[in-house]
Amino acid sequence: MQLQLAAHDLLDKLTAVVDLVAALRAGLLDPRWLRRKPLGGNLDETLALVSMAYENTDDFTTRSVSCRDGRRAVLAFLSGTVNEKVLDRSVIQPLKSGGDVQALFARLHRAQPTETLLTMGDVVERIAAGKAVFWVEDEPRALAVKVARFSKRSVNRAGNERVIRGPKDGFTEDLDTNISLVRRRIRSPHLKFVALKVGDFSRTEVRVAYIEGIARASLVEEIVRRIRRIRIDGVLDSAQIEEFVEDNPWSIFRQSVWTERPDTAVGGLLEGRVAILVDNTPTALVVPSTFWQIIQSAEDYYESWFAASALRYLRFFFLFAALLLPATYVAVTTFHQSMLPPTLLLTLANARERVPFPAMIEALIIELSFEILREAAIRVPQYLTQAVSIVGALVIGSAAIQASIASAPMVIVVAMTGIANFALPHFNQALAVRVLRFPLVVLAGILGFYGLILGLLVILVHAAGLRSFGTPFLQPAAPLRWRNVGDFMGRLPWFAQPYRTPSAETNPVREAPGQQPQPPRVAP
Amino acid sequence: MITLSRRRRLVWATVVATSLVASGCWDRVEVNDLAIVLAAAVDVPEEGSGYEITVELAQPAALNAGGGGGLGGSSGGMSTTQSPGAILLTARGASWGQVLALLQERASRRLEWSHLRAIVFSVEVARRTSVLPLLDFLSRFRQIHPHVPVLVADGRAEDVLAATPPLETGVGDFLRRLTRQRPFMRVPLYEFFRDAYEPGIDPVAPLVKVVQAAPVASRTIPSDVRLDGAALFDQRGRLAATLSDHVTRGLLWLRDMITQSTVTVRLPQGEMDLELLNAATRLHAERTPGGPRIRAEFWAEDDIVDNRASVDLKDPTTYAQISRVAAEEVIARAEEAIREAQRAGVDPFGFGQAIHRDDPEDWRTWQADWPARMREVPVDLTARIDVRRTGITANATLREGR
Numbered sequence: 001m002q003l004q005l006a007a008h009d010l011l012d013k014l015t016a017v018v019d020l021v022a023a024l025r026a027g028l029l030d031p032r033w034l035r036r037k038p039l040g041g042n043l044d045e046t047l048a049l050v051s052m053a054y055e056n057t058d059d060f061t062t063r064s065v066s067c068r069d070g071r072r073a074v075l076a077f078l079s080g081t082v083n084e085k086v087l088d089r090s091v092i093q094p095l096k097s098g099g100d101v102q103a104l105f106a107r108l109h110r111a112q113p114t115e116t117l118l119t120m121g122d123v124v125e126r127i128a129a130g131k132a133v134f135w136v137e138d139e140p141r142a143l144a145v146k147v148a149r150f151s152k153r154s155v156n157r158a159g160n161e162r163v164i165r166g167p168k169d170g171f172t173e174d175l176d177t178n179i180s181l182v183r184r185r186i187r188s189p190h191l192k193f194v195a196l197k198v199g200d201f202s203r204t205e206v207r208v209a210y211i212e213g214i215a216r217a218s219l220v221e222e223i224v225r226r227i228r229r230i231r232i233d234g235v236l237d238s239a240q241i242e243e244f245v246e247d248n249p250w251s252i253f254r255q256s257v258w259t260e261r262p263d264t265a266v267g268g269l270l271e272g273r274v275a276i277l278v279d280n281t282p283t284a285l286v287v288p289s290t291f292w293q294i295i296q297s298a299e300d301y302y303e304s305w306f307a308a309s310a311l312r313y314l315r316f317f318f319l320f321a322a323l324l325l326p327a328t329y330v331a332v333t334t335f336h337q338s339m340l341p342p343t344l345l346l347t348l349a350n351a352r353e354r355v356p357f358p359a360m361i362e363a364l365i366i367e368l369s370f371e372i373l374r375e376a377a378i379r380v381p382q383y384l385t386q387a388v389s390i391v392g393a394l395v396i397g398s399a400a401i402q403a404s405i406a407s408a409p410m411v412i413v414v415a416m417t418g419i420a421n422f423a424l425p426h427f428n429q430a431l432a433v434r435v436l437r438f439p440l441v442v443l444a445g446i447l448g449f450y451g452l453i454l455g456l457l458v459i460l461v462h463a464a465g466l467r468s469f470g471t472p473f474l475q476p477a478a479p480l481r482w483r484n485v486g487d488f489m490g491r492l493p494w495f496a497q498p499y500r501t502p503s504a505e506t507n508p509v510r511e512a513p514g515q516q517p518q519p520p521r522v523a524p
Numbered sequence: 525m526i527t528l529s530r531r532r533r534l535v536w537a538t539v540v541a542t543s544l545v546a547s548g549c550w551d552r553v554e555v556n557d558l559a560i561v562l563a564a565a566v567d568v569p570e571e572g573s574g575y576e577i578t579v580e581l582a583q584p585a586a587l588n589a590g591g592g593g594g595l596g597g598s599s600g601g602m603s604t605t606q607s608p609g610a611i612l613l614t615a616r617g618a619s620w621g622q623v624l625a626l627l628q629e630r631a632s633r634r635l636e637w638s639h640l641r642a643i644v645f646s647v648e649v650a651r652r653t654s655v656l657p658l659l660d661f662l663s664r665f666r667q668i669h670p671h672v673p674v675l676v677a678d679g680r681a682e683d684v685l686a687a688t689p690p691l692e693t694g695v696g697d698f699l700r701r702l703t704r705q706r707p708f709m710r711v712p713l714y715e716f717f718r719d720a721y722e723p724g725i726d727p728v729a730p731l732v733k734v735v736q737a738a739p740v741a742s743r744t745i746p747s748d749v750r751l752d753g754a755a756l757f758d759q760r761g762r763l764a765a766t767l768s769d770h771v772t773r774g775l776l777w778l779r780d781m782i783t784q785s786t787v788t789v790r791l792p793q794g795e796m797d798l799e800l801l802n803a804a805t806r807l808h809a810e811r812t813p814g815g816p817r818i819r820a821e822f823w824a825e826d827d828i829v830d831n832r833a834s835v836d837l838k839d840p841t842t843y844a845q846i847s848r849v850a851a852e853e854v855i856a857r858a859e860e861a862i863r864e865a866q867r868a869g870v871d872p873f874g875f876g877q878a879i880h881r882d883d884p885e886d887w888r889t890w891q892a893d894w895p896a897r898m899r900e901v902p903v904d905l906t907a908r909i910d911v912r913r914t915g916i917t918a919n920a921t922l923r924e925g926r
Binding site for chain 1: 551552553554555556558560562582584585609636638639641667669693697
């Protein structure tokens with residue numbers, strides 16, 4: 001009788017569950033209701049609902065375990081993302097042997113990073129995040145245990161921002177690793193990571209890192225607010241976040257800087273900037289940024305300040321070369337021949353004697369061939385890069401000149417422009433320069449220097465109007481901030497530039513004054 | 525899409541439209557569509573009136589003909605009759621403007637004057653008519669650079685352009701480089717203008733001459749262009765006199781244009797040569813009862829380059845002697861130049877300006893008939909020559925105790 005009753009009760013429960021699932025399938029119940037549904041302590045109902053959420057999911061695994069006190073427990077996880085050995089040792093065995101479930105929960109909680117879950121939605125989501133979730137009969141809660149085993153690569157050298165002197169490690173795709181790379185450089189409770197999740201399906205972890213007391217609180221709030229605003233299906237890289245949070249997303253200039261170097265990111269944090277770390281992204285976004293970071297390299301801070309300053313001035317020249325060299329050449333040779341030294345003019349006239357195209361078209365042809373080569377060199381399988389460069393050197397460098405498609409001076413100009421572009425340390429801003437030189441060539445070809453200056457003015461006015469999270473893009477040049485000029489075009493030694501970037505208004509002084517080293521009066 | 529307000533759209537449209545309209549859009553010229561004028565020569569036609577203007581055009585395509593490649597690298601072809609990098613084009617007309625149009629009609633490419641390297645007037649142009657109307661054109665023509673050297677050809681100017689100077693690609697280039705050599709006079713166009721239009725000084729220009737050199741060996745060039753003396757102009761832009769190369773030295777001293785030259789000093793013991801290192805000239809006017817009196821002070825630093833007189837250079841008293849004789853030499857040259865200029869009634873030295881500076885009252889009365897007064901203005905000349913060094917040895921060829 002007793003048994004019959006129990007069986008009937010069970011049957012009753014089961015039919016209720018079946019009805020629930022059927023109702024959900026038929027669309028009679030709102031899925032949102034399910035997300036908010038509290039765990040009722042009905043083991044089978046929970047199991048059925050979770051199984052339904054993971055229908056057609058091959059790696060979804062459940063294990064039934066009988067506890068020592070006779071109650072059943074169910075363990076659910078995705079087999080690929082969970083380290084089953086650890087799971088067995090740290091969850092299944094204690095469940096089988098442990099007495100009181102409450103005590104077990106408490107013990108697990110001490111031993112393992114766990115989370116107590118109260119709703120169906122949480123259970124489903126934690127399983128997707130790679131955790132093992134188990135619930136016990138008649139317990140109105142579930143426990144998520146972190147035994148994840150996502151595949152990840154180890155910390156490697158930062159391949160795109162290489163330095164000779166200075167740390168070599170680079171961010172990886174794993175968020176926890178990246179956080180630890182930042183954390184080991186700032187061992188202070190003031191280093192904060194605001195945890196956010198973006199992406200309806202990807203549920204990508206995002207951390208907004210800043211140093212409390214240096215970064216402006218309103219800045220952090222604003223960044224967090226902008227990231228919270230994002231509604232998207234999935235986030236594959238921080239680039240997507242970048243475009244959602246920038247002040248002027250339609251601008252050709254990016255108003256944030258990415259870096260794969262933890263030291264650069266931490267350097268930004270110490271200057272009062274905010275770093276945005278996104279899971280699965282081996283780079284950190286550092287905001288607010290200024291235009292002048294295009295000529296600033298991480299190595300500037302590790303090498304002699306004198307050489308670093310000289311290099312920055314050199315890169316400033318490269319910046320203009322990469323932007324203006326072909327346009328200047330076209331303008332001078334087609335409009336302002338009187339500006340050339342006579343001998344140079346004769347040489348150019350001689351070189352162009354058999355070229356059938358106007359200088360502007362010639363410039364565009366060579367520029368395009370260079371861009372084709374540059375793109376092909378990235379896409380081509382590694383074994384073939386040499387073939388591409390040989391073809392490029394022969395076709396562009398020599399055959400085009402011999403066939404009088406282009407003149408040798410033009411090839412020199414384009415090659416110098418390309419090399420100057422490569423010499424700019426920040427790739428995303430260098431891309432803007434790379435694109436902008438084409439309209440400038442056309443302007444110079446149509447209007448001469450007049451067009452060139454017109455184009456430059458448009459670029460300048462545009463750049464001057466940009467803001468990166470409220471910071472003017474051309475700062476400290478415009479508006480001029482004298483106290484920050486020491487780290488703008490040149491780089492003063494550390495003891496001589498005590499000020500953080502203008503974005504750190506709350507705490508602008510980074511070091512004690514009067515630290516210039518001097519020889520002692522009396523020999524030690 | 526980027527959304528622009530109506531006002532912004534209007535602003536952008538205006539910017540684009542005005543920039544396209546205001547710029548004379550398609551007036552671009554490729555460098556290989558240019559005929560680059562390297563030198564211009566102005567002659568008087570043998571019959572008829574007006575001017576005959578010859579231009580030397582660069583021929584860039586010919587620069588690397590001959591297999592060698594590279595600019596001016598045709599060392600073997602130097603002795604040919606036509607310099608390889610340039611061709612000549614001649615036209616005749618009543619004015620420079622007319623001739624220019626004619627020249628342009630004959631050239632398949634647009635004439636580009638901004639790289640003009642020398643302007644040569646024939647001595648006949650300067651003698652028969654004035655050069656001032658020509659200068660008026662040149663001062664207005666925006667393509668001509670004011671630094672172009674002006675020269676006067678002793679003979680026909682087109683012969684100068686037809687010469688084949690050694691080492692350079694064309695005559696224009698040759699003349700420009702030659703006038704840059706410091707012993708010679710260099711009169712850029714702006715200086716010629718200034719002297720022509722300012723009262724109290726008259727323009728001068730170096731004389732250039734074609735010398736037929738008898739070929740000594742296969743490497744000797746058949747004709748040679750030389751700078752030889754100077755042409756003096758009067759206030760109306762006509763040729764007043766020509767000076768020989770020797771007398772031109774004195775002119776250069778007085779115009780403070782001398783920077784490098786060799787002075788031969790005649791000591792009682794023999795001759796020696798001094799090299800000029802540094803020189804300065806100051807002109808002053810003094811008021812005397814008979815009218816202004818010009819005082820010219822020369823100063824120079826010299827090195828001894830040659831001691832043919834075999835004087836003892838270890839003896840300090842020698843230097844005073846050398847200085848004195850050298851000063852006399854300089855003064856003698858200057859006196860010769862002054863004499864020739866006074867005979868022609870021109871003031872190429874700027875004596876009038878000196879009076880204007882130092883004695884403006886007298887200048888006001890003298891200015892009207894300055895050319896006549898110039899003929900008899902008295903000039904006092906003083907010179908101080910500091911002999912500094914003796915080269916890398918003192919008495920190398922002198923036996924001790926001789």
